[in-house]
Amino acid sequence: MNEHDELEPKSIDECRRRNDWSKWNKAIQVELKSLEKRNVFGPIVHTPKGVKPVGFKWVFVRKRNEKNEIVRYKARLVAQGFFQMPGIDYDETYSPVVDATTLRFLIGMSVFERLQMRLMYVVTAYLYGSLDTDIYMRIPGGFKIPDAYSSKSRDLFSIKLQKSLYGLKQSGRMWYNRLSEYLIKEGYKNDPISPCVFIQRSESGFAIIAVYVDDLNIIGTPNEIENTAKYLMKEFEMKDLGRTKFCLGIQIEHLRNGIFIHQSNYTEKLLKRFYMEKAHPLNSPMVVRSLNVHDDPFRPCEDDEEILGPEIPYLSAIGALMYLANNTRPDIAFSINLLARYSSSPTRRHWNGVKHIFRYLNGTIDLGLYFKNGANATLIGYADAGYLSDPQKAKS
Numbered sequence: 001m002n003e004h005d006e007l008e009p010k011s012i013d014e015c016r017r018r019n020d021w022s023k024w025n026k027a028i029q030v031e032l033k034s035l036e037k038r039n040v041f042g043p044i045v046h047t048p049k050g051v052k053p054v055g056f057k058w059v060f061v062r063k064r065n066e067k068n069e070i071v072r073y074k075a076r077l078v079a080q081g082f083f084q085m086p087g088i089d090y091d092e093t094y095s096p097v098v099d100a101t102t103l104r105f106l107i108g109m110s111v112f113e114r115l116q117m118r119l120m121y122v123v124t125a126y127l128y129g130s131l132d133t134d135i136y137m138r139i140p141g142g143f144k145i146p147d148a149y150s151s152k153s154r155d156l157f158s159i160k161l162q163k164s165l166y167g168l169k170q171s172g173r174m175w176y177n178r179l180s181e182y183l184i185k186e187g188y189k190n191d192p193i194s195p196c197v198f199i200q201r202s203e204s205g206f207a208i209i210a211v212y213v214d215d216l217n218i219i220g221t222p223n224e225i226e227n228t229a230k231y232l233m234k235e236f237e238m239k240d241l242g243r244t245k246f247c248l249g250i251q252i253e254h255l256r257n258g259i260f261i262h263q264s265n266y267t268e269k270l271l272k273r274f275y276m277e278k279a280h281p282l283n284s285p286m287v288v289r290s291l292n293v294h295d296d297p298f299r300p301c302e303d304d305e306e307i308l309g310p311e312i313p314y315l316s317a318i319g320a321l322m323y324l325a326n327n328t329r330p331d332i333a334f335s336i337n338l339l340a341r342y343s344s345s346p347t348r349r350h351w352n353g354v355k356h357i358f359r360y361l362n363g364t365i366d367l368g369l370y371f372k373n374g375a376n377a378t379l380i381g382y383a384d385a386g387y388l389s390d391p392q393k394a395k396s
Contacts, residue, residue, distance in 0.1 A: 008060050008061055008062065009024065009060045010060075011058060012028070012058055015028075015060065020073070023073045024060060024073055024075065026073065027060070027073040027074055027075035028058075028075045030075070031075045031076060031077055031124075032077075034123065034124040034127065035077065035124075035127065035165075038124065038127035038128070038163055039162055039163065040127055040161060040162060040163040040165055041159050041160075041161065041162065042159065042160035042161065042162045043159075043160060044139060044143065044145055044146060044149075044157050044158070044159055045136075045157065045158065045159075045160055046149070046156060046157055047136060047156060047157060047158045048136070051136055051158075052083060053083075053136040053137050053138045053158040054079045054080050054081065054083040054084060054089075054135065054136070054137050054138070054167075054168070055079070055080035055083060055137075055138050056077060056078065056079055056080060056137055056138060056140050056167075057077075057078055057080055057167070058075060058076070058077055058078075059075070059076045059078050059166075060073075060074070060075050060076075061074050061076075062074070065245070065246060066245045066246035066251040066252070066265070067265075068265045076166050077140065077165070077166075078165065078166040078167030079135075079137055079161070079165045079166065079167035079168045080167060081167045081168045081169045081171075084135075084168065084169050086169075088133075089133055089135060089169070090132075090133060090168070090169040090170040091132070091133075091170070092170065092173055093169045093170050093172065093173055094173060095172030095173045095175070095176040095213075096176065096195040096196040096211075097196050097211065097212045097213055098194075098196045098197065098210040098211060098212050098217070098248075100248055100250070100326055100327045102194060102196075102197065102210065103210060103217070103247065103248060103250070104261070104369070106197075106208060106210055106217070106219050107252065107259055107261060107371060108371050109219070110219050110259070111258055111259050111371040111372070111373060111375075112371075112375070114373075115219055115220055115221065116219070116220065116221070116222055116225055116243075117217065117218070117219050117243060117244040117252075117254075118217075118218045118219075118225050118229065118240070118241075118242065118243060118244060119215065119216070119217055119218075119241040119242065119243070119244040119245070119246075119247065120215075120216045120218060120229060120232060120238050120239065120240055120241065121214060121215055121216070121238065121239040121241055122179075122214040122215075122216065122232075122236050122237070122238060123214075123236075123237040123238065123239060124237070125175050125179075125213065125214035125236070126163075126164050126165065126166050126171045126172070126174070126175045126214075127163050127164070127165070127166075128163070128164075128175060128178050128179075128236060129163060129164035129171060129173075129174025129175040129177065129178045130162075130163065130164070130174060130178070131161060131162070131163065131164055131168075131170070131174065132170065132174070133170075134160065135160070135161045135168065136158040136159065136160055136161070137158060137159050137161055137165070138158055138159075139154060139157060139158060139159055143159070145157060172213065175213075175214075176211070179211065180195075180198075182235055183198045183209065184198075186200070186231060187200055188200045188209070196210065196211045196212070197209070197210055197211070198211070200224065200228070202224060202227075204221065204223045204224065205220060205221025205222075205223055205224045206220050206221060206224055207219070207220035207221070207224035207225055207227070207228040208220055209228065212247065212248060215247060216232065217244055217247060248327070249263060249266055249323075249327070250262075250263060250327055250328060251263060251264060251265065251368075257372060257373050258370055258371050258372040258373045258375075259370075259371045260368055260369070260370050260371075261328055261368050261369050261371075262328050262366065262367065262368025262369070263324055263327060263328050263329070263368070264365050264366050264368075266324065267324065267361050267365050268365060270320055270321075270324070270358075270361070271358060271361065271362055271365075273320070274313065274317055274320075274358060276355065276358035276359065276362060277362065279355070279358060279359045279362055280359060280362075281359055281360070281362045281363025281364075282356060282359040282360045282362075282363060283360070283363060284360060285331060285332045285334075285335045285356070285357050285360045286334075286335040286338075286353060286356060286357070286360075287353070287356060297349050297352075297353065298338055298339070298342075298349070298350070298353060299349075300342060300345070301342065301345040301346075301347050302347075305347045305348075305349075306347065306348075307345050307346065307347060308346045308347065308348065308350075308351060312346075312351055314343070314346045314350070314351055314354065315343055317354050317358075318336065318339060318340050318343060318354070321336045321354070321357060322336050322337070322340065324361075325337075328368045328369055329361075329367065329368075330369075331364075331367070332357055332360070332361070335353070335356075335357055336357060338353075339353050339354055339357075
């Protein structure tokens with residue numbers, strides 16, 4: 001595969017020019033069949049007066065596993081939801097998803113309680129949601145206009161959508177509502193604190209479903225996991241991916257004595273993205289600081305210092321590193337949060353601090369969090385006084 005093929009195609013024409021066109025074409029046909037099967041499109045009608053149909057776009061992506069290997073070619077016909085008007089085309093849009101903190105807690109619980117983990121994927125999940133407003137979309141290429149309209153301009157007509165097509169503002173919420181109603185009907189419980197987590201208990205055990213859009217992580221006892229999987233497959237087209245090995249960008253390794261979670265693949269991509277993959281590795285995430293405010297390398301921008309220009313990707317680096325720190329690398333949390341304080345006025349000193357973290361990651365790519373079997377499951381709270389972590393203002 002050449003360098004150009006490393007990027008995802010942006011259009012069907014671009015797919016046709018690539019060596020893997022046959023795989024993209026298969027993905028396109030699968031998507032069109034799914035749209036037809038779910039009755040997403042209604043009739044082609046004359047666009048109502050005062051209505052501006054939403055546009056559409058093809059999106060292509062190659063799905064990868066925990067080893068960064070391509071496992072599936074995926075094509076999506078999506079609506080251009082940015083054409084929608086709030087209060088007219090949609091109301092509520094929020095759709096809860098499981099966060100990394102909750103997922104880590106559930107992984108830890110599965111280790112301590114000797115539970116099983118299983119990942120299931122809902123095929124074209126959004127297409128199961130019913131729309132709560134009338135939405136019209138421009139007619140994609142390949143759709144034939146009825147003979148009665150053939151003498152008129154194609155731009156005068158549109159397709160009325162019957163299901164929550166990907167890209168619409170409310171699609172995520174419509175899918176969540178559909179899934180939630182189906183699970184609650186069977187006795188699954190959840191609450192406002194964790195609306196993306198559903199729990200069902202029985203005499204033989206229990207099952208917990210952690211929802212991340214169309215990925216359903218099921219954690220529990222063997223019988224209840226099997227019952228949950230069967231119940232889901234009765235209503236939705238599912239793919240059983242077996243034991244959970246990859247979720248939220250986190251690699252999950254099931255070892256004999258516990259579970260190890262890490263983001264080695266993400267870290268490698270991060271280093272390449274910021275051209276730090278060949279940098280000299282370091283053994284600490286930050287330099288030794290001085291309590292002397294004038295010598296502290298992390299002091300705020302001074303009057304005679306120049307603020308970094310937009311050509312230095314300071315904010316992008318901070319965001320990418322913070323995602324890593326919040327998931328599996330708490331060892332860089334302090335240093336990256338310290339540098340994030342200066343996001344509005346970063347200097348070369350602060351950028352050097354960011355590159356120091358990258359060098360540290362280059363030498364510790366395989367570090368992560370290990371949940372050991374038989375470890376003490378008692379919750380412990382920590383309070384960090386800081387000891388003048390902010391010497392400029394003498395705050396902890």
